Amino acid sequence: MQKGRRGEEEVSELGDRVGGSKESASQWELMWRRFKRHKAGQVGGVIILVVSTLVFMANFLGPYHYAVQHRRYSNAPPTDIHFLDEGGLAWPYVYKTTSELNENYRRVFKEDKSEKYPIKFFVKGEKYSFWGLFESRIHLFGTGTKEAPIFPFGTDKFGRDIFTRTLWGGWVSLLIGPFALITTLVIAIPIGLISGYFGGTVDMLIQRLTEVVMAFPKLPLWLALAMIFQGLPSAYRFFFIVAVFSFVDWTSLSRTLRGLVLSAREQDYSMAARASGASTPRIMFRHILPNTISYLMVASTLSIPGWIIGEASLSFLGLGIKEPQTSWGLLLNQASNIQSLVSYPWLIIPGAFIVVTVLAFNFLGDAVRDAADPFATIGDEE
């Protein structure tokens, strides 16, 4: 009951606004309005923007270069940042840490409290190139001295700063979705259009093929396909992962598209186009495809989280992104045995970034689904 009332109220509110502006709202305006009501979706969007900024600025935000090895600090825990000293609240500072082997021949780090090293902003550090645009030595924060390095998330077994590596590795997770999406659409749209529009034997063959590819669970097939490109240099691995994903994942998209095309083909507008002598490609791409756009948008945003998790899984297993490149999944690879997991728990911090980013994309996808569905009653969440 409550739901019904809420729905009516919102319809009338929206109706007033549309009526008041004299012009009728376009499809996109309506979508945007519905999107704006979805709070979680907006939170998701903001999170994605924040993560993208962090990743984009990785070189500047991280105190060190992502590949530099601090040999004396292998597997160092996150550096303690102190805010209090004898006199109460103080400017944040760190201590120098020294390591020694304990009785189990395991390296333990101790703070040397004799001298404080205040954290400085805009310090000079290692030289980096900012996306090839300019070179700089300025990092957002650091201690400015090699004596007492600062590792907010600790270091890995080679003594590389995990914080910098996490920020740097994020570009893979953020870009894998859009790239995989484009290639998947390029494969799925023509196949779905042809299958649905022409029907008959072509349709039958395409649908059998789709069924066969869909009969495989994704990860095992991805892994087997990833084996094919094992020897590829690490710089190209990103694109090969994209290829593997789109090779497997075009199926569900093209299949639903086919269903939509099948019904659109018989509708008056495509009949009219046919009667007025439009060519088949024109009917397919100019008349039918635009009518499926809201479905494509929804399917697209909803499939991005799966690809982010997929890339992380492949890299985690060592078949995705490889050293010296890095990604969130690959960073977790070092934590994959119980020994290092228990001794160096900070190695799993990058996983939190995966969870937050995927969660944000899921929220966004949910909002897009609610907003783009042309048959949704306004204000109805489902």
Added chain:
Amino acid sequence: MLSYVIRRVIYIIPTLVLVSIISFAVIQLIPGNYLTTHSLDPTISRERIEQQKELLGLDQPLWVRYWKWVKGIFLRGDLGYSFANYAPIGSVLFKGRLGYTVFLGLCTLTFTYLFSIPIGIYSATHQYAPSDHFFTLLSFLGLSIPNFFLALVLLYLLAGIFEVGPSLGVGGLFVQKYISQPWFNGAVPNWAKIGNFFWHVWPYVIAVGTAAMAGVVRLMRGQMLEFMNRQFAQTARAKGLAENIITYKHVFRNAINPLITGFGYSFRTMVSGSLITAIVLGVPTVERAYWNALQQQDEQVIMVGLTFFAFMLLFGNLVADILLAWADPRIRYD
């Protein structure tokens, strides 16, 4: 009904044949095979490699090899040979593993549906209440945590924080001492072993099961909401039926059907999830053996593994279809 089931089973066969061909093709595309690892080894002579090649039939054309493989399965029940383990594939991939895969899969499915369906119903009957939002958030979180990361976190909690490793064991399926013990001492079940087994099952089930939960909860909630406002529900309400009876007998009965179809989908997620979780937790399932084969480039095992996974999915879809035909009398069988 029976003829429907038979027709669905027959329908699977051509798909399975194509699946096996694709598996075979994928394996052929992988550069190198088990013998290439040998050819780098200076202690193994050229002649020996050639000899092995002939012995394993690797010198024959592709279609001959495929045909031999298929013929072996049907005539002798022989799935092929694992070059890396010098053993038949049946014993490498399935022996002592298939049971765990099936059992853990059933546990995971039970876990997923046992929690998602009540949560979905509850969320629908309490739409927009704080508890509804809470459960939605929770299921989104489950959807967003990669299986392997959840498995890592659970491992860390168990081994690092609660330190149960030495006593109860973490990872695998048993503590060392139970591995060789039998399940039964005569007619008496070995409760210590069974208990220890289930202690290892729950992290696996949670790591795998949460991924599919979000989808099921959402579907259940949406379905319930849709049918709650249908006319038959209003009629029931109008004649004074208790709301509980309407929810569980009238609405739920109608809302459940798409969930049965969705069963095939959650099955698909589960096989992927169980593969990576089994790797992280070191659980001796078929998926784990498939991963070993990938690392050893043991091509025939990979091929059989892929076909087996596809078979599992097709079987899952078949079960879903049959369940649906049984649950929804409106479905026509022909």
